[in-house]
Amino acid sequence: xxxxxxxxxxxxxxxxxxxxxxxxxxxxxxxxxxxxxxxxxxxxxxxxxxxxxxxxxxxxxxxxxxxxxxxxxxxxxxxxxxxxxxxxxxxxxxxxxxxxxxxxxxxxxxxxxxxxxxxxxxxxxxxxxxxxxxxxxxxxxxxxxxxxxxxxxxxxxxxxxxxxxxxxxxxxxxxxxxxxxxxxxxxxxxxxxxxxxxxxxxxxxxxxxxxxxxxxxxxxxxxxxxxxxxxxxxxxxxxxxxxxxxxxxxxxxxxxxxxxxxxxxxxxxxxxxxxxxxxxxxxxxxxxxxxxxxxxxxxxxxxxxxxxxxxxxxxxxxxxxxxxxxxxxxxxxxxxxxxxxxxxxxxxxxxxxxxxxxxxxxxxxxxxxxxxxxxxxxxxxxxxxxxxxxxxxxxxxxxxxxxxxxxxxxxxxxxxxxxxxxxxxxxxxxxxxxxxxxxxxxxxxxxxxxxxxxxxxxxxxxxxxxxxxxxxxxxxxxxxxxxxxxxxxxxxxxxxxxxxxxxxxxxxxxxxxxxxxxxxxxxxxxxxxxxxxxxxxxxxxxxxxxxxxxxxxxxxxxxxxxxxxxxxxxxx
Numbered sequence: 001x002x003x004x005x006x007x008x009x010x011x012x013x014x015x016x017x018x019x020x021x022x023x024x025x026x027x028x029x030x031x032x033x034x035x036x037x038x039x040x041x042x043x044x045x046x047x048x049x050x051x052x053x054x055x056x057x058x059x060x061x062x063x064x065x066x067x068x069x070x071x072x073x074x075x076x077x078x079x080x081x082x083x084x085x086x087x088x089x090x091x092x093x094x095x096x097x098x099x100x101x102x103x104x105x106x107x108x109x110x111x112x113x114x115x116x117x118x119x120x121x122x123x124x125x126x127x128x129x130x131x132x133x134x135x136x137x138x139x140x141x142x143x144x145x146x147x148x149x150x151x152x153x154x155x156x157x158x159x160x161x162x163x164x165x166x167x168x169x170x171x172x173x174x175x176x177x178x179x180x181x182x183x184x185x186x187x188x189x190x191x192x193x194x195x196x197x198x199x200x201x202x203x204x205x206x207x208x209x210x211x212x213x214x215x216x217x218x219x220x221x222x223x224x225x226x227x228x229x230x231x232x233x234x235x236x237x238x239x240x241x242x243x244x245x246x247x248x249x250x251x252x253x254x255x256x257x258x259x260x261x262x263x264x265x266x267x268x269x270x271x272x273x274x275x276x277x278x279x280x281x282x283x284x285x286x287x288x289x290x291x292x293x294x295x296x297x298x299x300x301x302x303x304x305x306x307x308x309x310x311x312x313x314x315x316x317x318x319x320x321x322x323x324x325x326x327x328x329x330x331x332x333x334x335x336x337x338x339x340x341x342x343x344x345x346x347x348x349x350x351x352x353x354x355x356x357x358x359x360x361x362x363x364x365x366x367x368x369x370x371x372x373x374x375x376x377x378x379x380x381x382x383x384x385x386x387x388x389x390x391x392x393x394x395x396x397x398x399x400x401x402x403x404x405x406x407x408x409x410x411x412x413x414x415x416x417x418x419x420x421x422x423x424x425x426x427x428x429x430x431x432x433x434x435x436x437x438x439x440x441x442x443x444x445x446x447x448x449x450x451x452x453x454x455x456x457x458x459x460x461x462x463x464x465x466x467x468x469x470x471x472x473x474x475x476x477x478x479x480x481x482x483x484x485x486x487x488x489x490x491x492x493x494x495x496x497x498x499x500x501x502x503x504x505x506x507x508x509x510x511x512x513x514x515x516x517x518x519x520x521x522x523x524x525x526x527x528x529x530x531x532x533x534x535x536x537x538x539x540x541x542x543x544x545x546x547x548x549x550x551x552x553x554x555x556x557x558x559x560x561x562x563x564x565x566x567x568x569x570x571x572x
Contacts, residue, residue, distance in 0.1 A: 020229060021162040021226060021231075022162070023226075024222055024230075025155070025158065025159045025162070025223070025226070026159075026180070027222045028094075028155075028219045028220075028222045028223035028226075029155055029181065029219075030184050030187075031215045031216065031218045031219035032094065032151060032215075032216060032219040033184070033185055033188040033192075034188045034191060034212065034215045035212040035213065035219060036097060036144070036147075036148070036212070036216070037188060037192040037212075038192045038196040038208075038211065039101060039144070039209060039212050040066070040069075040144075041189065041196070041197060041367055041370065042193075042196075042201065042208075042367040043062055044059070044346060044349055044350075045200075045201065045366060045367050046200070046205065047061060047062065049118075050107075050114050050205060051114055051115060051129050051133075051137070052115050052118050052126035052127060052128055053128075055350055056525060059346050059347070059506070060509060060510055062346060062506075063346065063502045063503065063506030063509070064502070064503065065141055065145075066342065066498070066502040067498070067501075067502030067503040067506065068145050069144065069148040069149075070148075070496065070497075070498035070499040070502060071495075071496060072145050072149030073149050073150075073152040073491065074153075074489075074492040074493070074496050074499075075149055075492075076089060076149035076151075076153050076492065077153035077489045077490075077491055080150070080153065080154050080235070081235055081486055081487070082239070083235055084235065085232060085233060085234055085235050086157055086158040086232070086233065087158065087227070087232045090150060090151060090155065091223075091224070092150055093148075093149065093150020093151045093154070094147065094150075094151065094216075094220045094223060095147075096143050096146040096147040096150070097143070097144060097146075097147025097151065098147075098217060098220055100140050100142070100143030100145075100146070100147055101144070101209070101212055101216050103136070103139060103140035103143060104137075104140040104141075104144070104209055104213075105206065105209040105213050106136075106140075107133075107136060107137050108205035108206045109206040113133055113136050113137075114133055115129050115130075115133065152495050153489070153495060154491070155181075156178070156181060156475060156479065157487040159177055159181065160177065160178075160479065160487070161230075161231050161487075163177070178476050178479070179381050179382075179384070179385040179472060181475075182377070182381055182471070182472050182475070183378055183382060183385075185374075186374040186375070186377040186378035186464070187374075189370075189371065189374035190371045190375050192212075193367060193369075193370050193374065194368050194371050196208060196211060196212060197365045197367045198365055198368065201365035201366075201367070240489075242317050242321075243320075243324065245291075245309050245310055245317065246288060246291045246317050246318055246321045247288075247291075247321070248310050249291035249310060249312060249313045250287060250288050250289075250290045250291040252310075253291065253295065253311075254287070254290060256290050256293050256295065258286055258289060258290070259289075259293060262281060262286075262289055262315075263281045266281075266289060266293065266294075267292045267293070267294050267298075267312055267313070267314055267315060268292075268315050268316070269304045269306070271305065277483075277484060278316065279319040279320070279323075280319075281315065281319065282322060282560060284326065284560060285322050285325055288318050288321055288325075289318060291312070291313040291317070291318055292313050294312060295312075297311070298311055320483045320486075323481055323482065324486075327478070327481055327493070329555040329558070329559075330477070330552070330559060331493060331494075331496075331497055333548055333552040333555055334408065334470070334474050334494075334497045334552075335496075335497040335500040335501050335504075336545075336548040337411070337412050337415055337466075337470055337501065337545075337548065338500070338502065338505075339501045339504050339508070339541065339544070340419045340545055341415065341467065341501070342498075342501050342505040343505045343508070343509070343541060344418065344419070344422060344459065344460070344463055345370055345373070345463075346505070348422075348456055348459070349366050349367050349369070349370065350529060351426060351429060351453075351529065352364075352367075352453045352456060353446075353448075354433065354446050354447070354448050354449055354529050354530065355429055355448065355449050355451050355452065355453035355455070356448065356450055357453045364453065366453075369453060369456050369460060370460065372457050372464070373461070373463045374464060375461075376461040376462075376463075376464030376465055376468075377464035377465070377467050377468045380464070380465055380468045381468055381472070384468065388401060389401040403561075404476050404477045405473075405559060406556075407469050407470070407472070407473035407476075408469065408470050408473040408474055409549070409553060409556060410469045411465075411466045411468070411469030411470020411471070411473060412470055412545075412548060412549045414462055414465055414466035414469065415463070415470065416546045416549055417462060418459055418462040418463050418466055419539075419541045419542040420538075420539075421459045421462060422459040422538045423535045423536075423538035423539045424535075425458065426529075426535040426538060427535040428451060428455065429451045429455065430449070430529065430530055430533075430534070430535065432449045432451040433449035433451070433530045434447075436450050446527065446529060446530055447528075447530050449530070474494050475491070475494060477494075478490040478491060479491065480562070481561070508541075509525060512524050512537055513525045521536065524537050
């Protein structure tokens, strides 16, 4: 990222620190991600080994927990944009995450807060957690969810706030910031999935969970140290109110005829203090234009504003609502994209548990194999940002080398290929386990296949490439296509797609588990994968991915990017 020049012609001008603020923001993000992912990346194994929960139940609990951590950002983003601002929201959320991690550490360190080891059985079954133990675990998860609700929608937008949006160098820096943000994120995940997971699985869960808590403490300190140099954008009030006003006004005037020349006849007042870019008029969703038709009953104030904004809205308000409506079909497709990713990250761990994980005398923790997903992502992003994008920019003239939707589309196609490869590899793992001598059994009694768990690397690497294209593209898409006063909400809508994908994956696991019990092929998702047909499940998700790709292509061809024109707002 290049650092932009800072000019200070007067004392009231905002001093954008740009790259100078990044060590504090990226550093905070790095330690925060090391902490949160240090707990969540091995969460399924923690539930099944420490809390003695069955695999299917753990998969459902994990999906619901993951989905909730992506749903609460919708609330956190709304609070940040409307009331607290991004800085205060990040402060509160960081402390909540720290508390959640400390409580999670206690569930492992204090023997009374988890069930006895599975060697102590009751009626041939491992002793299940008691209600108080469940309650304490859920309390810890609750604080982590609250922390995610504030951190996830605000960090990206807060980092972008540090760059001058009117400076061309700063605009390019924002694109690089997004890429490098995900490079740091993926690199932290690799560390979490290797070093921290190894400590949890082979040394001690108490130590393995205490380390992320310490890292989160460092993240909080680092973030607060930079508070004096941050640009802190103040909230303008609820942006949702403006959206509702347009819908109400358009409904009230639905009987009015569309104007012949809407560009010049619709109400076009622009407030002096508006932070949003002036948008070109678009002829999509023209029924919303009626909210900006000036009727005989509408009164105009002396400053040119509408006396009743619930009857008459500015055309800019209408265009901002159109931006949100245009995003929805794309959002639906990106939500489906997260289903295979969530399922793969869940069941790849179970596949690894029933594969040969030995490298010589060393046995790799099952959850550590997910690191290959993030490793491929962390390798690809710098190559893409520094070499491929500049080359493509010369050919296409696009600032990002290719359009944002093209980047997301490539990731969407790769996710379908990923599931196809996963199905083929699972078929091989299962056949090997059934046909050749095995290496023992898992805790649940399932035979361990002699197939090396290294065979899981191709599917996980493709998953990382899919994320590098689609997820990074989605962040840029939602950040740029939402109005300026709704940036945190834009990140929240993006994260809501994770919620839908996570909940949908949990629901699919539950439905498939229940409906295939009586099938001729047997239960597809039993406790022992060798007795099931996980490969059939993967093939089914592949089909859904292919359909979703073609749906995304249709939506992309229909979509119109938000194109701001030079603002003519009066300057104070």
